[in-house]
Amino acid sequence: MNDPLRLALGDGRLPTIAAGVRPAANPQPDPPIMPTRPARRGASQARLQRENAHDDIYEKIYTAILEHRLHPGTKLVEERLAEIFDVSRARIREVLARLAHEQIVDLIPQRGAYVAKPTIEQARDVFEARRLIEPAVLRRLVDTLTPEKLTRLRQHQELEVDARRRDDKRAVIRLSGEFHSLAAELAGNSALARSMRELSVLTCLMIFLYDAPTTTSCRADEHSQIIDAIARRDAARAEKLMLEHLEHIESSMKLVGDMEEVDLAAIFKG
Ligand SMILES: [Zn+2]
Numbered sequence: 001m002n003d004p005l006r007l008a009l010g011d012g013r014l015p016t017i018a019a020g021v022r023p024a025a026n027p028q029p030d031p032p033i034m035p036t037r038p039a040r041r042g043a044s045q046a047r048l049q050r051e052n053a054h055d056d057i058y059e060k061i062y063t064a065i066l067e068h069r070l071h072p073g074t075k076l077v078e079e080r081l082a083e084i085f086d087v088s089r090a091r092i093r094e095v096l097a098r099l100a101h102e103q104i105v106d107l108i109p110q111r112g113a114y115v116a117k118p119t120i121e122q123a124r125d126v127f128e129a130r131r132l133i134e135p136a137v138l139r140r141l142v143d144t145l146t147p148e149k150l151t152r153l154r155q156h157q158e159l160e161v162d163a164r165r166r167d168d169k170r171a172v173i174r175l176s177g178e179f180h181s182l183a184a185e186l187a188g189n190s191a192l193a194r195s196m197r198e199l200s201v202l203t204c205l206m207i208f209l210y211d212a213p214t215t216t217s218c219r220a221d222e223h224s225q226i227i228d229a230i231a232r233r234d235a236a237r238a239e240k241l242m243l244e245h246l247e248h249i250e251s252s253m254k255l256v257g258d259m260e261e262v263d264l265a266a267i268f269k270g
Pocket residue numbers: 176177179180218219223245
């Protein structure tokens with residue numbers, strides 16, 4: 001895949017985009033409607049191309065965060081991103097503003113943009129919101145279920161199974177998060193879908209920050225059990241499985257705040 005951010009960031013081991021990364025040779029994919037790349041400056045075609053690139057750049061940064069190629073706290077240097085994607089800094093600022101609006105990026109005055117680092121308190125808030133939203137999503141999905149929607153869910157599940165088989169951890173994390181967004185999208189309520197998308201990516205950041213090193217997010221078989229319940233139009237069971245699923249994800253994280261008192265006796269005992 002010709003993903004400029006992936007090419008530029010390599011294995012995601014670089015702490016910031018500014019440090020030692022080179023723009024890809026062909027940083028912007030050719031637009032599908034134009035047979036040749038337009039001249040770099042001037043033409044309205046080039047402008048159109050950049051306009052279209054807005055969502056494209058957003059998606060690339062969003063996916064890189066979802067896949068843990070961009071880590072929480074990474075500085076997103078405007079000039080470097082503008083170079084990498086061959087667009088103006090104003091365009092990059094728009095994308096960063098959108099990501100900031102979704103709480104995926106922190107904009108710090110005089111310092112710049114950073115991939116968000118949700119606190120433990122924010123992480124708990126995210127789970128509380130998910131426990132409220134996701135049962136509602138599944139109820140609506142069961143109510144409006146069509147064979148096409150079920151096929152979409154099954155196809156997504158196959159991608160997840162395949163990624164696990166290949167032990168592609170990035171794809172597993174991304175696809176796990178996207179399963180929840182897809183369910184919300186298929187449920188057909190755009191406000192729920194938008195919220196779910198934001199909560200999914202925040203959960204991915206939280207998993208990176210707080211998860212036990214051995215786990216990678218959603219458990220392997222739980223999505224398929226949820227899909228089976230949806231297929232049987234058993235909303236109550238689907239909701240119950242989802243709440244258990246969220247409980248498993250949350251309990252696999254170490255969401256222990258510093259406000260908890262340290263048991264010194266336990267530490268020094270024996
Ligand atoms: Zn899941």
